Amino acid sequence: MEPGLSGSESERVMGSIVAGQAEEVSRDIQIGGEGIGPMICHLDMDSFFAAVEELDQPGLAGKPVLVGGVGARGVVASCNYQARRFGVHSAMPMSRAQRLCPEAVVLGPRHDRYRRVSAELMTILRDVTPLVEPVGLDEAFLDLTGSRRRLGLGSPFAVGRWLRQTVVAKLGLGCSVGIGRSKLVAKLASRMAKPRVEAGKVLPGNGVLAVTAAQEPAFLSPLSVRVLPGVGPATAARLEALGIRTLEELASAPEPILRRQLGRATATALIRLAAGRDDRPVRGDRAPRSVGHEETFPCDLYDRTLIEQRLVPMAEAVAAALEADARTARTISIKVRFADFRTITRSRSLHVGVATSREVALTAVALLRGVNLHGGVRLVGVSASGLVSTESGRQLALELWSLPGPPSGREEDALELSKLEAWTGVSAALSAVRAKFGQEAIGLASRL
Ligand SMILES: [Mg+2]
Numbered sequence: 097m098e099p100g101l102s103g104s105e106s107e108r109v110m111g112s113i114v115a116g117q118a119e120e121v122s123r124d125i126q127i128g129g130e131g132i133g134p135m136i137c138h139l140d141m142d143s144f145f146a147a148v149e150e151l152d153q154p155g156l157a158g159k160p161v162l163v164g165g166v167g168a169r170g171v172v173a174s175c176n177y178q179a180r181r182f183g184v185h186s187a188m189p190m191s192r193a194q195r196l197c198p199e200a201v202v203l204g205p206r207h208d209r210y211r212r213v214s215a216e217l218m219t220i221l222r223d224v225t226p227l228v229e230p231v232g233l234d235e236a237f238l239d240l241t242g243s244r245r246r247l248g249l250g251s252p253f254a255v256g257r258w259l260r261q262t263v264v265a266k267l268g269l270g271c272s273v274g275i276g277r278s279k280l281v282a283k284l285a286s287r288m289a290k291p292r293v294e295a296g297k298v299l300p301g302n303g304v305l306a307v308t309a310a311q312e313p314a315f316l317s318p319l320s321v322r323v324l325p326g327v328g329p330a331t332a333a334r335l336e337a338l339g340i341r342t343l344e345e346l347a348s349a350p351e352p353i354l355r356r357q358l359g360r361a362t363a364t365a366l367i368r369l370a371a372g373r374d375d376r377p378v379r380g381d382r383a384p385r386s387v388g389h390e391e392t393f394p395c396d397l398y399d400r401t402l403i404e405q406r407l408v409p410m411a412e413a414v415a416a417a418l419e420a421d422a423r424t425a426r427t428i429s430i431k432v433r434f435a436d437f438r439t440i441t442r443s444r445s446l447h448v449g450v451a452t453s454r455e456v457a458l459t460a461v462a463l464l465r466g467v468n469l470h471g472g473v474r475l476v477g478v479s480a481s482g483l484v485s486t487e488s489g490r491q492l493a494l495e496l497w498s499l500p501g502p503p504s505g506r507e508e509d510a511l512e513l514s515k516l517e518a519w520t521g522v523s524a525a526l527s528a529v530r531a532k533f534g535q536e537a538i539g540l541a542s543r544l
Contacts, residue, residue: 144234145174278374317344390477411457424449426482435472
């Protein structure tokens with residue numbers, strides 16, 4: 097058992113939340129999703145190194161397996177649940193583990209192999225969202241806030257179950273998934289979803305645990321302060337001296353007293369975390385900060401009409417990239433390089449995220465309208481930044497424009513465009529696009 101989670105404690109909390117899960121699924125279906133709050137997922141492979149060894153050597157099935165150093169000071173790096181039945185856990189000296197479980201199969205680690213499996217895992221997760229933050233080889237946080245609608249799976253629990261099944265099917269390895277509004281809750285949830293050992297028996301975990309906002313207080317309150325990041329034995333002892341053992345007690349502790357004991361920053365951070373206030377973002381390093389396309393013309397262009405026409409396919413490419421990542425952009429920029437290599441950029445930030453080629457094109461053309469092109473142009477580019485992966489930005493935009501469905505006729509398009517115009521203030525561009533492309537411009541969004 098992990099520090100800070102006693103068996104009965106986690107079971108009690110999980111029991112009530114699992115019981116609520118079926119109800120939650122039906123409620124989600126009724127209201128069309130759980131709302132637009134953050135949805136953070138923590139996925140953690142179960143006894144990763146040992147599980148990879150079991151996968152590669154079917155003869156190990158059912159046997160206790162220890163992976164780690166076998167020398168005098170060797171330590172258990174990973175052990176399967178059969179070994180945990182004997183009280184073995186990772187980070188234990190190998191000699192002690194072998195005394196506790198003499199029949200265990202002891203294997204030296206094959207780090208190259210684990211790294212390859214880890215790379216496969218991260219590829220699977222990045223197919224779900226670019227917002228994947230790996231933690232070591234066998235864990236990752238995913239920000240699924242912006243992917244929910246695309247995944248079309250309804251409740252957070254359903255999303256977690258699908259994700260777990262996908263990983264298990266593709267890798268042949270077990271994992272546990274926790275979902276919540278924050279990294280803290282997601283990580284605690286995945287831990288509680290794990291298999292566990294009780295009275296010498298391996299009990300399969302729930303595999304997936306989704307904690308909704310409403311369930312959060314009941315989930316967090318009874319947990320030991322030890323579950324919080326940064327609370328080791330020393331801090332826990334100091335808190336205990338103040339009579340604080342659980343997150344509930346910590347969340348309601350008088351801040352001045354805690355500050356004297358732990359220092360200002362730590363006290364504030366811990367009180368916030370204990371109350372479930374954790375706004376640490378998922379850092380998907382591979383997630384692009386912007387997407388853009390640019391083109392160098394074979395010869396310098398002087399005709400504004402031609403230059404504007406070249407912007408449209410670039411805007412479409414940018415919009416396609418946004419759509420592929422389930423993102424919207426708050427800022428559209430253009431870049432113009434003149435015949436003499438002088439280069440300028442112009443940007444416009446919008447109140448709501450944009451994603452369609454029409455929106456990107458209109459904004460880009462409007463920006464270009466403000467640029468004197470007399471010197472001749474050798475390159476133009478369009479880019480989108482301020483990327484937002486949340487669905488909320490897009491939803492807001494859709495509500496504000498209240499699109500009556502897919503654009504089908506000119507009247508609807510005109511309505512949509514006039515609202516867009518009002519929002520982005522691109523009336524000049526709008527008439528330019530209409531004048532130059534006519535039907536083509538109206539069909540821009542439909543062609544997507
Ligand atoms: Mg793990």
